[in-house]
Every structure is written in structure tokens, then in C-alpha cells.
Amino acid sequence: MKKLALHWKILLGMVLGVAFGFLMVSFSGGKEIVQDWVKPFGTIFINALKLIAVPLILGSLISGVSDLKDISKLSKMGGKTISIYLLTTVVAVSIGLLLVNVVVPGDSITEATRTEMVSNYSENTQKYKDEAAAQKNSGPLQALVDLVPDNIIGAAGENRNMLQVIFFAVFFGVGLILLPEDRAKPVKDFFNSFNEVILKMIDLIMLAAPYGVFALLAALIVESPSADLFKALGWYALTVVFGLFIMIVFYTVLVLIFTGKKPKEFLQGISPAQLLAFSTSSSAATLPVTMERVHEHLGVDEEVSSFVLPIGATINMDGTSLYQAVAAVFIAQAFGMDLSLGVQLGIVATATLASIGSAAVPGAGMVMLVIVLAQAGIPEAGLALIFAVDRPLDMCRTVVNVTGDATVSMLIAKSEGKLGKPKVHDWDDDYQKS
Ligand code: ASP
Numbered sequence: 001m002k003k004l005a006l007h008w009k010i011l012l013g014m015v016l017g018v019a020f021g022f023l024m025v026s027f028s029g030g031k032e033i034v035q036d037w038v039k040p041f042g043t044i045f046i047n048a049l050k051l052i053a054v055p056l057i058l059g060s061l062i063s064g065v066s067d068l069k070d071i072s073k074l075s076k077m078g079g080k081t082i083s084i085y086l087l088t089t090v091v092a093v094s095i096g097l098l099l100v101n102v103v104v105p106g107d108s109i110t111e112a113t114r115t116e117m118v119s120n121y122s123e124n125t126q127k128y129k130d131e132a133a134a135q136k137n138s139g140p141l142q143a144l145v146d147l148v149p150d151n152i153i154g155a156a157g158e159n160r161n162m163l164q165v166i167f168f169a170v171f172f173g174v175g176l177i178l179l180p181e182d183r184a185k186p187v188k189d190f191f192n193s194f195n196e197v198i199l200k201m202i203d204l205i206m207l208a209a210p211y212g213v214f215a216l217l218a219a220l221i222v223e224s225p226s227a228d229l230f231k232a233l234g235w236y237a238l239t240v241v242f243g244l245f246i247m248i249v250f251y252t253v254l255v256l257i258f259t260g261k262k263p264k265e266f267l268q269g270i271s272p273a274q275l276l277a278f279s280t281s282s283s284a285a286t287l288p289v290t291m292e293r294v295h296e297h298l299g300v301d302e303e304v305s306s307f308v309l310p311i312g313a314t315i316n317m318d319g320t321s322l323y324q325a326v327a328a329v330f331i332a333q334a335f336g337m338d339l340s341l342g343v344q345l346g347i348v349a350t351a352t353l354a355s356i357g358s359a360a361v362p363g364a365g366m367v368m369l370v371i372v373l374a375q376a377g378i379p380e381a382g383l384a385l386i387f388a389v390d391r392p393l394d395m396c397r398t399v400v401n402v403t404g405d406a407t408v409s410m411l412i413a414k415s416e417g418k419l420g421k422p423k424v425h426d427w428d429d430d431y432q433k434s
Helices: 006-025 030-068 071-103 111-136 142-147 152-156 159-178 181-207 209-223 227-232 234-259 263-280 283-298 302-315 318-334 341-357 364-376 380-415 429-433
Strands: none
Touching: 006 030, 006 209, 006 263, 030 071, 030 159, 030 181, 030 209, 030 263, 030 283, 030 302, 071 159, 071 234, 071 302, 071 318, 071 341, 071 380, 111 364, 111 380, 142 159, 152 159, 159 181, 159 302, 181 209, 181 283, 209 263, 234 263, 234 318, 234 380, 263 283, 263 380, 283 302, 283 380, 302 380, 318 341, 318 364, 318 380, 341 364, 364 380
16 A cells, blocks of 8 residues: 555644534533543653653754865855845745735724723733833843854754854864864764754654644644634634745745755655654754755755754744734724834834744744733734744644745755755665664
């Protein structure tokens, strides 16, 4: 029998998970059964993915950077990467602003619904406001200071410090480049093999992916709020989803124009990472799979993917920035505010920066939205309006975040002459060979 492709298996897991979730909520006690007996498997799956992220960044970045052999190449690639990331983010925010101004979803919210939602959800939104306040109370150069860890074990001990781990790995790789070849070789060989072990571990985790997403989605369904709220926010949610869809089309066009890869091939190559992004709502948890797919299935050389993707997972969030722009203006509309062009341009700047500052975990985009709202003078209480549909939108925007990173890695690889033919490995390839 022909083996089912991984993305079909994951998709099947997702569909069955949703169906199972609906089945279980339909009888009493079903929700608790899912929470006690199914959800933990989803949590284990996400934990396993997160577990791999730090060693993967260390292994692949150190071996990738040290292969560059020349530091000027590294700084050139760094400059290019960050510029393209910024560019795609600004495009995303602009699309979001354009759509929300055309659709005006805020008009569909009556004053009664607004008051009801603000009072129902004000407690939930307080947490986001507190987190945002903690981030805001820092100086202008804090982001730069945060880049350099004072202890690598400490930095690697916390998944949120991804940029610090990246800094250490690049720094270490630069040290290796500067060492004479014979002295550097043992360490390089070690990290090359280390990296291969990690990639094999990702293969093994991916075998469990269809079951993992089943558990995650079943739990999500039994825990989701009532459908009535979704209806009130329908236009807003549709605006965000439509904008995200435009972004995916934009990426496929970019990839086609600059690398010649057909949209179908590109999307097929990256689809397991997209499905995981959707199921986990976290680009950080998806990173190991994104890296593997981009390298093995899209042909991006590891020198490029190991550098561009971890940075992208932390600073490039096009989906998040688009959502922040739509959400900010939607809340203003619902409160009857008219935003001037100047304020909207301010939103472009803050949403771009806020998406860079958002952690690659579920719900992070909403925390940073508080800062966008405050800067534009929009009532923060409005967060309560969008709370009910935030999770499904988070799932969708994470797909865009991950696809954006993959797109940029292909563009950079092409421009560096590092885009080759895909080298697909099955999980047991090396084992069968020996
Ligand atoms: N969940 C998103 C991510 O990990 C961030 C966000 O928009 O909340 O990419």
C-alpha cells in the first residue's frame, strides 16, 4: 500500500480530533474525560517539540555558521535577512490596515454587545495588560541589552530566550571560523554529528504528530467558548483571516518570482510545518519542523536555514502584525473612534515593532497588542472585545508567521546561491542503509 504523506496524516489527525471534541462535548462528563485523558498527550507532544528547539538552534547554527568560512558573508546575510523580514512585516501591516478600513468590521458591534463583552472579559484581559506593562517599563535599548545573555546555561534554560541562544551560537560559530582548520575540526565534527542526532529526534517526534494534533484539537474544541460570541465577531475574524490568506498568496508569488518554485511544490513542502503551527499556535514549537522541511523538502542549504529560520521564528511575525493592525482599528471602530491617517501610520510602526517583540508562543500577539492600542490612544478595555476569537485567529496567524519565515529563507538561499534540490530523508533512512 502506498504510504500516506505526512501532511495528510496530520490533517486526518486534526479532523478526527475536532470531530472527537464535538462528540465528547455533546454528553455530560465528556469535557472532563478529554481534559484528563486526551489533552495530556497534546501537551507531551508540544513539550517534545519545545525540548528540541534549544539544542537544534545550538547544533545547526554552530555547524551552519562555521561552514561559512568567512565572517563578511555572515554579516551580509544577516543584513539581508533582517531587511527582508522588516519589509514583509510592513507589507502585512499595510494589508491589514487596508482591509479593516474597507470592511469596517467594528460597525457590526452594537453598543449593548460591546458593554456586555467588556464586562464579561475584563478579568481575562487584565493578565495581558500586566504582561505588556512589564515589557513597556524598559528603556529604549533594552532589546539590545536582552540580546546578550550573561550566562549561557541560564539563557538556554528558558525557551523564551531564543535570541540569546542564537547570539551565543553565532558568536561560537564565529570563534570557530577564526580558528585554524585543524584546531577547529574536532569541535565542528562534533556539532555536525550532534545536529544530525537532533534531526533524527525530530523525525521520531514527527511520527507522533498525527496523534499529537488529534489530542490538541480535541482539547481545544471542548474548551472553546460558545458559538454565539463567534457570530458577533464574525466580520472581524473574517477580515483577519482574509488578510492572512492574502499573505499566503503573496508568499507563493514571491517564491515563484524569485526562486521559480511552483506554489504547489512550495506549499506541499512546508505544509506539515503549517499544520503544526495551526495546531500548536506557536512558531517556536514548530521551529524544528520548519527547519527540517525547508532544508530537506525545499532544498535550502543548512548554512542559510539554520541562520534565517530561528531568527525569523523570534522576530518575523507577519501574521501577528497583520492581526494587530486589524484588531487595533476594529476596537477603535467599535468604540466609535475615527483614526486619522497619522495615527494609522503610527500603527504601522508600532505593530511592526510589537510583532518583533512578541514571543513565539500562543497568545503573545495579544500581549503586544496592548502596546499598539496604548500608543494609538485606543481604549485597552477593548481587548475584551476580541478575546473570544483570539485562539482560532492565533492558530491562523501562526501559520502565516511560519510560512513567512520559510519564504524569506528561500529568497535568501537563492540570492546566496544556496538553493539546491530537495534531499528528502525518511525517518529510518540511515538505519536502513547500514
Ligand atoms: N502564536 C504566535 C506565534 O507563535 C504569536 C502570536 O501572534 O500570538 O507565532
